[in-house]
Amino acid sequence: MSLCLKSITAVFLTFAGTFSAVSVAQAQGANVVTTNFNTVDEAINALGTSTYQTINTGYTETSKATFTFAVPSETLTLRYRTDNTGVALRDDTGALIARFNAGDRTASEAELMAFLRDRYAKDTEALKLKVANTPSDPVAGNPASLMSQMVSASFSNGTDVGPSPLTGGDRARGTASYNHLGISLQTGRYSGPGFSANVTSLPLSYAFALDDPRWAVKINAPLNFTTINGQDYVSGSVGVGLRMPVTENWSLTPELRVGAVRDGNSGITAVLANASLMSNYRLDLKNGYGLVFGNGLTYSKSLNSSGTSYGLSNTINKNGIELSGPFQHQLYGLPTNWQFSVVHTVVGGTPTYIDEWTDVSLSLGTIGSKNGVTWDSVRIGLTYTRANRGVEGLNINFGYEF
Structure with missing residues (x-):
């Protein structure tokens, strides 16, 4: 016709x-x-x-x-x-x-x-489609998104494995029995087909031991400045976890975290809430070597904010292993070591464009130790990220804990 x-x-x-x-x-x-x-x-x-x-x-x-x-x-x-x-x-x-x-x-x-x-602009199903079919959403669907940054912060806070150079007081010298504060600077770039992102993060952490020093409250609050495909975003989150001993070398850390990202172009402020359970299992090997197994399960859900919700409901699994060993130099009079880790992440639930990636990290720095009444640790690290859909990333991490 x-x-x-x-x-x-x-x-x-x-x-x-x-x-x-x-x-x-x-x-x-x-x-x-x-x-x-x-x-x-x-x-x-x-x-x-x-x-x-x-x-x-x-x-x-x-x-x-x-x-x-x-x-x-x-x-x-x-x-x-x-x-x-x-x-x-x-x-x-x-x-x-x-x-x-x-x-x-x-x-x-x-x-x-x-x-x-x-x-x-604020239609839930339209927002879901963007997360599922494009790598450019600031809330989810790529390693630079709010969801990814929140899950990574929880994993580092609860397992002390992965890109973050902070120790959290749980690594080679065991559990700290005193309060300590940490600050980090992490900056890097991700790229892939139809996707480029620059991320600068300023994580703050604070941990204080309870009467039984094996128990501790751990607070982590990163602030992120992100540019995705030329659009600028500011995001942040606050997580509070409780380190609970299971055995001498094994601890569990349940954590609750809330985060938000502001999209000035659409006028949308998106909010996510996470509930996580992290596991840290540490083996002290001979001659100063150590092995840490980190496992984490996070449930992430988008909340309604200003009449807008992404309608996301995701389960994120992160599993990693870290090997550390002595480094034959001192810094500020403190012994140093290297730490090498591999962490794999899989995202399930509501479809996301990028739902699997691996972080490979290497860091050098001082071994956290009690120096008077402080915990001193300085570390610098490099992280390479390989994700599905051809996305790669490289991050530089610096941290100081006292």
């Missing part, structure tokens, strides 16, 4: 799967032409004459046309009249939502696109 100018054109923008894609399709007799998009925003950007003519070469800016724009939360209809420059937007009952008439179809469509972007 041929379609001539000013014919009625039916174009459908709909989701190909629950979280997979947005598509544009047109029925032409028995044939259906489909173009897939990863996000709602990509589908909105495709509205207009150039896309419509790709589907139907007979379409012009004076054609009569009807389009259906369907997202998981609702179905809308766009209607154009013959020789009319405006476009009407209606809901699934046919009721008018808004009419756009800016003098020509291109200008009218620009107003329509702005309206739809605002309509879906």
Whole structure:
């Protein structure tokens, strides 16, 4: 069946799967032409004459046309009249939502696109699609996101294994029986297909022992400055954990953590809450060598903030091993050692674009020790990250604990 100018054109923008894609399709007799998009925003950007003519070469800016724009939360209809420059937007009952008439179809469509972007900027299903299908979301879906940074902070705080150069008072010399404060600086870059991110993090930590020094309250609060694909974000979190001894060499640390990230471009402040259980099992080997096994299970859930929720519900598994050994130099009169670790992360639950990565870390510094009434430890480290979907990262870590 041929379609001539000013014919009625039916174009459908709909989701190909629950979280997979947005598509544009047109029925032409028995044939259906489909173009897939990863996000709602990509589908909105495709509205207009150039896309419509790709589907139907007979379409012009004076054609009569009807389009259906369907997202998981609702179905809308766009209607154009013959020789009319405006476009009407209606809901699934046919009721008018808004009419756009800016003098020509291109200008009218620009107003329509702005309206739809605002309509879906805080739509939960649209946000889920972005997390699942793109690497650029600041909340989840990549190693630079809030979710990833929160889980990494909890893992380091509870296991003392991995990229963080802070000791937390649990490494080679055993459990500290006094309070200590730590500050770190971590900066690095991630890159991959369609993704680049710069991250600078300032983690603060504080631990104080209880009457039984094997028990301790551990507080960790990183502040992160992140640029993802040219967009700047500020995020942070606060976690409070309780170190509980199981055996002489084994401790468990349950932790609760809340974090937030501000997206100044969309005006969205996203909030996540995590509940974690971390395990630290330490073996003191001969000649100053040590081995630490770290395991962590975290449940992360997005909370409603300013009427917005990402609708995320994820379980994150992190497992790592760290080997340490003596280094034949002193720093500030203190003995030094090296620490080498490998930590693997897997994200389950709500689909995320990047859901698996491995961190390989090497750090050098002083062995945490009691010096008067203080805990002195200075460390510098380097971390290489390899994630699925071709993403890689390199971070430099510096920490001082006293």
